[in-house]
Each structure stands twice: as C-alpha cells, then as structure tokens.
Amino acid sequence: MKALRYKPRRATALLALFGFVLGALVIGGASAASATPGTLSAAAVSPADAPQSIDIWIRQQADRSNVAGIGATVTGPGGFSQTVTTGDDGHALVGIANPGSYTVEVDVATIPAAQGALKGVNPRVVAVSADNKAVPAYFILSNVAATPTPGDTNSPGQSSNSDGGPTLAEIILPRVATGLIFGLLLALAAIGVSLIYGTTGLNNFAHGELVTFGGLVGYMVSGVAHLPGWVGIIAALLAGGAFGYVQDLGLWKPLRKRGVALIPLMIVSIGLSLALRYLYQFIFGPGLLVTPNDSSAFLKLGPVSLRSTDVSSPIICILVLLLVAFLLVRTRIGKATRAVADNRSLAAASGINVEQVIRIVWVAGGALAGLAGALIGYYQPVNWETGASILLLIFAAVTLGGLGTTFGALIGSLVIGLLVDLSTIFIPSNMKFVAALLVMIIILIFRPQGILGRKSRIG
Amino acid sequence: MDFNFITLALSQILEPQTIGYALAALGLAVHFGFTGLLNFGQAGFMAVGGYSFAITTTQFGWPLWAALAACVVGSIIFALILGIPTLRLRADYLSIVTIAAAEIVRYTVKTPDISPITGGSDGINGSSDTFNALNPLPDIQYHLGIGTYNKEQLWIRIVGWVVVIVAALVIRQLMRSPWGRIVKGIREDEDAVRSLGKNVTWYKMQSLILGGVLGGLATVIVIIPTSLQPDNYGTQTTFFLYTIILLGGATTVLGPIVGSIIFWVVLSLSDGILSLLVSNHLIPITSIQQGPIRFIIVGIALMLLVIFRPQGIFGNKREAHFSA
Incomplete structure (x- = not known):
C-alpha cells in the first residue's frame, strides 16, 4: 500500500522536474532554434528528391556566423563523390541515394585566411540511415588554435615572447x-x-x-x-x-x-x-556556445x-x-x-x-x-x-x-x-x-x- | 508514408551490435547482477578486448585464434589492474575507479602520438579478414524476411549468436554451481561469506575477470563487420549496458540477452517513427534535434526501471535489492 501511495506523486514530481528544466531553458531554446537550420532547404542546393541528404554546415566559432563559399567533397560507398560549396547561410545540402557511411572533407584551400583555420576533425565521417534527411556535418572555423576541452583556458599565458625559446x-x-x-x-x-x-x-x-x-x-x-x-x-x-x-x-x-x-x-x-x-x-x-568576453x-x-x-x-x-x-x-x-x-x-x-x-x-x-x-x-x-x-x-x-x-x-x-x-x-x-x-x-x-x-x- | 522502418527495427535482432551488446551485458550481469560489483567501466573492458584483437590482427597479422587469445588476455590483465586495488574497498569506490579507467583507455587510444598503432580517433578498420577466411557459406544472397545478407554478413550473425548462446549456457551452469552460490552469497552478504572461510576478494576477482572477458569478446563481434571506433566505448556505452540488464533482469541469464534485443529494436523503432513524423512535419522539431531524443528516452527509461522495476522482466524481486 505504501508504495502505491507514492506512485502518482513521484511520477508527477518527475514530470515537474523535466518541466522545470524545459521551462527554464525555453528562452534559450527559442533563440537556439532560430539559429538552427529551419530554413535550409530554401537557399541550399536542392538535393532533388533524394530520400537521404547530408547537411554540411560551416560556421565561424567566434561570432557564430555562417561561412559561405567553402568547398567540401562528399565521398561514400559505390564510388559516390560530389563536391559542393556552401551558400550564404553556410549550408550545403547533398542528396544521398543510398544509406551508408559517407566522408565529408572540407577543402582547406577554399577557407579565407580571415576566417582562421578549421578546428576539429576533417574529414568527418557521417552515418546516413534510411530516410535520414539533412544529417548534420558540422565544421567550425576558428582563429584560436586550441581545441575546446575543459581546462583549456585558452588564454592566460602564451604572452608574445619574441626572444628565442620559452624559459x-x-x-x-x-x-x-x-x-x-x-x-x-x-x-x-x-x-x-x-x-x-x-x-x-x-x-x-x-x-x-x-x-x-x-x-x-x-x-x-x-x-x-x-x-x-x-x-x-x-x-x-x-x-x-x-x-x-x-x-x-x-x-x-x-x-x-x-x-x-x-x-x-x-x-x-x-x-x-x-x-x-x-x-x-x-x-x-550540438554546437559550442560562446559567452562574450573581453x-x-x-x-x-x-x-x-x-x-x-x-x-x-x-x-x-x-x-x-x-x-x-x-x-x-x-x-x-x-x-x-x-x-x-x-x-x-x-x-x-x-x-x-x-x-x-x-x-x-x-x-x-x-x-x-x-x-x-x-x-x-x-x-x-x-x-x-x-x-x-x-x-x-x-x-x-x-x-x-x-x-x-x-x-x-x-x-x-x-x-x-x-x-x-x-x-x-x-x-x-x-x-x-x-x-x-x-x-x-x-x-x-x-x-x-x-x-x-x-x-x-x-x- | 513509408513503413519499412518496422522491418529495419526487426532486423536489429540480427545486427552484430545487438549480439555484441547482449554478450557484454551478460558480462556486466555477472559483475553487477550476480556478484554485486558496481562496474561502471564495462566499456573499458570492451575497448581493451577490441583493441587487443584489432591490433594483433591488423598490425601483427596474428591468426584468428591468437588474436582472440590476445583479446582474452588483455581483458584479464585489465580486470587484474582494476580489481587488485579496489575490490577490497566499498562498492562506490569500484564504480569511480572503473569509470575512470575506462575513460583513461579511451583517451589513451585516441592520442595522436600512438595513432600508428591504435589509429587515433579514426580507430581501426579491417580486422575481419582472418574471420571471414573461415567462412564456409556459399557465396549467394540470403533472404531472411527481415533483411537480405551476403555470406559475410550472415556468417558473423550466425557465429555471434552461437557465441552468445554458448556463453549464456556456461554462465547458467556456473551460477548453479558452488562457485555461483558463493558469488551470489557475496552479493547478499559479504561478511557472512567471509565468515565461512571463503576468500571473498579472490571470488570477486574471478567474477570481474569472467565478465570482463565476455565484454572483450563482445567487441570482436561488433567490430568484425564494421570498424573499431574509440568513441563508441565512452561512458554512455556502459550506461546503455546497465539499461539493458535492468530491462531484462540483472540477476538472470536470459535478461541481458532479451534486454539487448528489446533495447535496440525499441531504439530503432523510435528512430523510425520520429523520422517519419519529422519528414512529414507532424512534430515541430528539426532532424538535428531528432538525434538526442533516443538518449533522453534511454536516460528516463533507466531511471524508471531502477525505481519501479529493479528486477527487470525476468528477475526475481527478492534478488534485486542491490544494497551496497
């Protein structure tokens, strides 16, 4: 009997817990959602009526802006190979006829020097299952060379030190x-x-x-x-x-x-x-969120x-x-x-x-x-x-x-x-x-x- | 609407991933369900076994039996390294040490400095040659209703399930033997077993080794048709295994196996239904947001299972109180 009495209360409590998280984060959700590609099909190259597609997305880490004009090559099973260039929204959509594992490689030569360098893995392997549309393949460009792992406080130290090796x-x-x-x-x-x-x-x-x-x-x-x-x-x-x-x-x-x-x-x-x-x-x-800092x-x-x-x-x-x-x-x-x-x-x-x-x-x-x-x-x-x-x-x-x-x-x-x-x-x-x-x-x-x-x- | 996701979900029953997770979950059931060891590093055992097999096969060109022996020996050594310092301590210390050790393995194999051996973040491909060389099946397409397989795909599926069934029978007999009664006694009351003159630490170590070897062998089944990816052996793999054994019943032999089948079929079904809803714009989420949902489901399922049905589908409630 005792266990029964707690049951509904616990279930609602659990619900309330998730409700709280959802509620507390919903503002951020709205703003994050507006940044995520709700409208990618409009500007991106239409992948015809392919049942699957890969969404290549290239962004600048510092101000989270999308980077246009970056070339990328998608290769996959059956000799599949297609080269695309990102549009103004930083996206490039590639239609995929057969599910499988595809490799997306950004052409580093097409990255403008002002955008810094590619951060993280390149090429990236993307698993495309049946009917998966716009499977994401993110690439982040950054002027800061460090990889973003915790404890990597990317700044104290490394002051400019022109005379020879560090002591x-x-x-x-x-x-x-x-x-x-x-x-x-x-x-x-x-x-x-x-x-x-x-x-x-x-x-x-x-x-x-x-x-x-x-x-x-x-x-x-x-x-x-x-x-x-x-x-x-x-x-x-x-x-x-x-x-x-x-x-x-x-x-x-x-x-x-x-x-x-x-x-x-x-x-x-x-x-x-x-x-x-x-x-x-x-x-x-899944992206990185940058809090502004001096x-x-x-x-x-x-x-x-x-x-x-x-x-x-x-x-x-x-x-x-x-x-x-x-x-x-x-x-x-x-x-x-x-x-x-x-x-x-x-x-x-x-x-x-x-x-x-x-x-x-x-x-x-x-x-x-x-x-x-x-x-x-x-x-x-x-x-x-x-x-x-x-x-x-x-x-x-x-x-x-x-x-x-x-x-x-x-x-x-x-x-x-x-x-x-x-x-x-x-x-x-x-x-x-x-x-x-x-x-x-x-x-x-x-x-x-x-x-x-x-x-x-x-x- | 396209309903072939249902067949796709059913075909999970024969996927090497399901088979491998069933075997690894069986190993974890030996640790957690039967002996009461709180091993949060089963993914580490899987990684160690998998890398031992893949490296000896692809780098050193060892034959299948030798690479399998390396896999077993690797898992045993890992169990000894983990067990010697921690098995004398309280259960939660073992949990923290095992989860840390599993992460150490993952960070280490990903290090660029040793990537000529371990493949770094890309992992290792092509450890299937020695295994497929033993394939006696004729080279035709096999139509099994839930999917069509070529001879290699069918071969690993058959061998995988045979291994799982043999392992399950062995564990069942072991748990009915005097050895099994002692480890279950350790789970219930360690001091009582110790007062009977049994070397509790040594029995725990044997259990850790047995379950760890099953975890190592599981990875071999998973990686033969695909490849070895270090990030597949992070902490979430261990938590998936806990969900699987708690789903089926941690104190049973059948539980982990059925749990693995249900786990992967349900995940695949939920993915299929979500894809259907998303591509027909029936729910207001993007296809990128679809990815995390399966993990949210697993997390909530894990909580609800532990709270409301800790004995799982097949378990006996009296056996499943897991007091520390």
Whole structure:
C-alpha cells in the first residue's frame, strides 16, 4: 500500500522536474532554434528528391556566423563523390541515394585566411540511415588554435615572447595560473558533490549537468540577452540553486522516503545525467556556445598575462569558498550539516532536522555548481556536455581530498587543477585528464580515505 | 508514408551490435547482477578486448585464434589492474575507479602520438579478414524476411549468436554451481561469506575477470563487420549496458540477452517513427534535434526501471535489492 501511495506523486514530481528544466531553458531554446537550420532547404542546393541528404554546415566559432563559399567533397560507398560549396547561410545540402557511411572533407584551400583555420576533425565521417534527411556535418572555423576541452583556458599565458625559446618559468608559471583557476572552478562543483555525498551517501553522477545548467543560463543571460556578465553569473547561481532544490524535491526526496538503496540511487543519477545532457543538446544543439568576453590583457605578472575575467573569477571563487567555509564552521546550519555528514542517525537523534539539512545541501550544491558553470563559460565555449566532461575530474578531486570531507574537496580540486595543466608539459595535451584520473586511482590504492579523510569512512 | 522502418527495427535482432551488446551485458550481469560489483567501466573492458584483437590482427597479422587469445588476455590483465586495488574497498569506490579507467583507455587510444598503432580517433578498420577466411557459406544472397545478407554478413550473425548462446549456457551452469552460490552469497552478504572461510576478494576477482572477458569478446563481434571506433566505448556505452540488464533482469541469464534485443529494436523503432513524423512535419522539431531524443528516452527509461522495476522482466524481486 505504501508504495502505491507514492506512485502518482513521484511520477508527477518527475514530470515537474523535466518541466522545470524545459521551462527554464525555453528562452534559450527559442533563440537556439532560430539559429538552427529551419530554413535550409530554401537557399541550399536542392538535393532533388533524394530520400537521404547530408547537411554540411560551416560556421565561424567566434561570432557564430555562417561561412559561405567553402568547398567540401562528399565521398561514400559505390564510388559516390560530389563536391559542393556552401551558400550564404553556410549550408550545403547533398542528396544521398543510398544509406551508408559517407566522408565529408572540407577543402582547406577554399577557407579565407580571415576566417582562421578549421578546428576539429576533417574529414568527418557521417552515418546516413534510411530516410535520414539533412544529417548534420558540422565544421567550425576558428582563429584560436586550441581545441575546446575543459581546462583549456585558452588564454592566460602564451604572452608574445619574441626572444628565442620559452624559459622554464615561461612554461610553468602560465600553467600554474590556469591550473589554479581551473582548480578553484572545480572546487565550486566538488564541494557540492562532497556535501551531497556526505549527507545522503549518494555519488551524484548528474552533478555535471548542474554545472552545464549554470553555463547555459550564463550564456543565455549574457550571450543571448546581452546583459552584463555579473547578471549572468548571479542568474546562474540562483537558477542552479533552484534546480538543486527542484531536483531534491521532485526526485531525491521521494526516493529517500521510499527507502531506495544507494546503488539504485546512483544508477538513477546516471539516468538523470543522460536524460538532462541530451535534453540540453535537444534545446541548444550540438554546437559550442560562446559567452562574450573581453580578451585583452588586464594584468601582466612576468610571463603570465591575465584577462580581467582571469582575475575576477578566482576572486569570486575564493570569496564564495570562504563564505561556504564560514557557514560550515560557524553557523548553526553549517554545524548541523557537518553533524549529518558525520553520523546521520546520531544527528537525527539529537534533534537536527535531517531532511531540512539535505534540502539546503542540494540548494547550495546546485548554486555552487551553477556558479562554476557560468564562470567556466568565460574560459571556453560551453556546450551540452561541458559538465559531463569534467564530472570525473570532480570525482577525482573529491576522492583525492577524502569522500565526504568538504575541505578535502577544496584541496583535492586545487591539486587536480594544477595536475591537469602541469601534466601537459610532459604528456600530449589531449591526455591531460589521464594524469588526474591515474593519480586518483593511485591514491585509492595507498590512501583510500583521501588526504583529509578518516579511515572509518571507507567501510 | 513509408513503413519499412518496422522491418529495419526487426532486423536489429540480427545486427552484430545487438549480439555484441547482449554478450557484454551478460558480462556486466555477472559483475553487477550476480556478484554485486558496481562496474561502471564495462566499456573499458570492451575497448581493451577490441583493441587487443584489432591490433594483433591488423598490425601483427596474428591468426584468428591468437588474436582472440590476445583479446582474452588483455581483458584479464585489465580486470587484474582494476580489481587488485579496489575490490577490497566499498562498492562506490569500484564504480569511480572503473569509470575512470575506462575513460583513461579511451583517451589513451585516441592520442595522436600512438595513432600508428591504435589509429587515433579514426580507430581501426579491417580486422575481419582472418574471420571471414573461415567462412564456409556459399557465396549467394540470403533472404531472411527481415533483411537480405551476403555470406559475410550472415556468417558473423550466425557465429555471434552461437557465441552468445554458448556463453549464456556456461554462465547458467556456473551460477548453479558452488562457485555461483558463493558469488551470489557475496552479493547478499559479504561478511557472512567471509565468515565461512571463503576468500571473498579472490571470488570477486574471478567474477570481474569472467565478465570482463565476455565484454572483450563482445567487441570482436561488433567490430568484425564494421570498424573499431574509440568513441563508441565512452561512458554512455556502459550506461546503455546497465539499461539493458535492468530491462531484462540483472540477476538472470536470459535478461541481458532479451534486454539487448528489446533495447535496440525499441531504439530503432523510435528512430523510425520520429523520422517519419519529422519528414512529414507532424512534430515541430528539426532532424538535428531528432538525434538526442533516443538518449533522453534511454536516460528516463533507466531511471524508471531502477525505481519501479529493479528486477527487470525476468528477475526475481527478492534478488534485486542491490544494497551496497
């Protein structure tokens, strides 16, 4: 009977959760949809009445403008080969008679120098299934050479340095700067993961989506609505907190009441992560979303040149982290949170409202993750999987510091941030996450409780 | 309107992808369903097995049996590397380490520096020659109602399903043996089994190896008719496998196999219906927006399954409480 009573409420709660996400993102959806090719058939070369087609789309990353006059060749099974040129809308539609795997290669020689260079894979392999029309083949042009992976803060450092090769300080110091900034951003997200784990025992695999949510809100407010950056950051903070609250109310609280064990809860968070991530992609498309930023140097410290956001966002991070630390150590609710994290039953027995503490932890975790997402938007373009791609680094930071210890999460984040950026001195930059993940595994072998954890926690 | 997407969906039953996922899901059921190991890195086992097979076949020209042995040995080594540090720890540590290790494998094989061996982001083509050389089927077109196959396509489908059935029978017998009772005992109460004098860590390791080898072999079935693509072995592959075993029943042998068939047929059906609706302008989304929908469906299905029917289609509710 008990299970039956919760059923309708849970289903509606779940619906409400997705309704919230949809509602919160619908503005961005409208704007993103107007940018996606609703009208491509009009201007593009008509692919006759072919049952399938490939939509080649070439854009400039910086201002998201479409690039016309770029040549591309599509080759495929049965000797299929066709060369097209993009129209004014940056699209070229190629009719495909037979489903199969096709290769789209952009003719690099046709790219004007002003548009920079092609970024990402070229040629690109596109799978065309039966009746799939306008299968997308995106190509991004960019003047910035770096690939957009998280932690690739494409600017501090690399100041113009005309005399000979870089010195050791010129190699290390910019990386220390980016590493620390990235570590602070990770810390914002990691503290939420750590608090949620500490109070509820849940490893929240959907935490990355809270980060992405913040990044998308920041992009919508600053990039689409053209409001000042601080408005976007505050909006992301508030929206992230609201999302955390709605998630707890609509999903996690009913599941806790139902007595669902921790492993199923973890799998629920994976399902939620998958659904949310692709909901973002559904609304915003697979492209990169650039939050406007002033890229001129604001401060120069030796070989490290910093933009104004490189200075302001660590300051924001440090202030927020100090505030969190103060709340945790000095205030009543902070002490209650630590008591719940330490021993839930004992805390409940001594009169602490555990449910209220958990609710506050979800709101705070969501708000911090949202803030982290919005700030990440100033270092790299956000997209639908920004948060998911750093989730494992967040876990690594939390594990390194000690699962469930808040200050451990901070230290772990800084170590991981530094490690990710400094490791690129020795290993190829696309493997920089590997170093951080390896360190996490090694820590688990020798000190599974982490740097600040206590042995009893590993059970 | 064109309704041939229904045949297309039904033909998923014979697709090597379905067969491979059934085998990998069976391996994951050994880990998660039978032993209670929270392995979130099954995609890593699949990648390691697949690369071991593809590299030894295409680069070193090893015969089929030797490349298969390499696949098995690769999976075993990966299981040992993962298991030794983590099997003594609590379940959620294993989950984080396995998911991290799987991503390490994927990042590593994609590194341009070793792409002469691993093919980088493009993966490896052409590991099917030694397998197709053993094909005894006459060279004609085979019409099977749900699709027409040439002799190579039919050969991998037959061998694939035979492998899955043999593996399922072996696992069924194993789980009825004393060994199976011990690993199920570990799932229910590790300390109780330990107090009976059993070496729990070693049994968990055997289970990790067994399921991992099945995952490695699964990739061989998937890549023979197509190619090995590193990004097919990201975290979402593992999550697909969890959806599959929870759909069919994680604590059963039949569950992962039927789960895989249902999973891919339903995904293909939903793709077909969506394409139909989109191309006839019946729903207001673009064909680009159509792509993410299948993943949203999988994510929501995974949540609902775990919450409302954790035992899946064939499972027994008493066995499926998965307490940590």
